[in-house]
Amino acid sequence: MSIIGYTVNTLVWFIPIMLFSVLKLIPLASWQRLVSRILDGCASAWVRVNSLNQNLCSKVDWDVQGLDNLKRREWYLVIANHQSWVDILVLQRIFSGRIPFLKFFLKKELIWVPVLGLAWWALDFPFMQRYKKAFLEKHPHLKGKDLETTKRACEKFRHKPVSIMNFVEGTRLTRNKQQAQQSPFQHLLTPRAGGIAFVLNAMGDKLHQLLDVTIHYPQGVPSFWDFVCGKVKQIQVRVSIMSLDNLMSASYFDNPEQRQQFQQWLNSRWQLKDDTIKQLVMERQC
Numbered sequence: 001m002s003i004i005g006y007t008v009n010t011l012v013w014f015i016p017i018m019l020f021s022v023l024k025l026i027p028l029a030s031w032q033r034l035v036s037r038i039l040d041g042c043a044s045a046w047v048r049v050n051s052l053n054q055n056l057c058s059k060v061d062w063d064v065q066g067l068d069n070l071k072r073r074e075w076y077l078v079i080a081n082h083q084s085w086v087d088i089l090v091l092q093r094i095f096s097g098r099i100p101f102l103k104f105f106l107k108k109e110l111i112w113v114p115v116l117g118l119a120w121w122a123l124d125f126p127f128m129q130r131y132k133k134a135f136l137e138k139h140p141h142l143k144g145k146d147l148e149t150t151k152r153a154c155e156k157f158r159h160k161p162v163s164i165m166n167f168v169e170g171t172r173l174t175r176n177k178q179q180a181q182q183s184p185f186q187h188l189l190t191p192r193a194g195g196i197a198f199v200l201n202a203m204g205d206k207l208h209q210l211l212d213v214t215i216h217y218p219q220g221v222p223s224f225w226d227f228v229c230g231k232v233k234q235i236q237v238r239v240s241i242m243s244l245d246n247l248m249s250a251s252y253f254d255n256p257e258q259r260q261q262f263q264q265w266l267n268s269r270w271q272l273k274d275d276t277i278k279q280l281v282m283e284r285q286c
Helices: 002-023 029-057 086-095 108-112 116-122 133-138 145-153 175-181 193-202 224-228 256-285
Strands: 061-065 076-080 102-104 163-166 209-216 234-243
Touching: 002 029, 002 116, 002 224, 029 086, 029 116, 061 086, 076 086, 076 193, 086 102, 086 209, 086 224, 086 234, 108 116, 163 193, 193 256, 209 256, 234 256
Parallel strands: 061 234, 076 163, 076 209, 102 163
Antiparallel strands: 209 234
């Protein structure tokens, strides 16, 4: 029954989202801003109906702390540990109606994905151009162009509050990946600073608040199928809010000392996150 609910809800909202995505192609700025608001409303409604479906069919015990004082008219950077595709559904649910609709930075090439590329563009998901170090060594004249491209993609957010989501570990947690990385954390992979540094530089002075989210599944990490089938009985989430002001200077990409300091700051956040998960595990055992 739960799967049917997810499928029907997705099909119902897919039609207006695609319709307005096409209408947004009309190159009038005021019209595109209006359509953007409508599309965000459609996407938010899709999340709310999914949450209702979860309540009716899944009976998950949601243990969530730290959602006080959030604002829908604020700019947020959201980071979280990453274990399963279920993480995205968890984040969408807990923040629905509390902060602007979550947006992900996507590789520029993904805009050409049939149907979805148009929808992501219409929903104002920012597309980023990243050049690898080896490529820049061969084409030094392109240094800094990736950041310029991303800044232009984020211009629309100067007048529109947004929540930018980033899984800073870069991939989902597995024991094999932990061992390959020699991760110093018991429950996490090693965080990568480059992604959120790129976001902070691209967004300029607009991102002031960080939401650091810790997600824990007491029964073990579920698959997406486990979740939609109602097999997940409890989800624990802890949210920490902190200021991003004065966290990083524009010299991050050129200054090794600045990069090291920023990585140390991120590692300290991940140590706190690891300690939080250890505490949640101990509480369950007791």
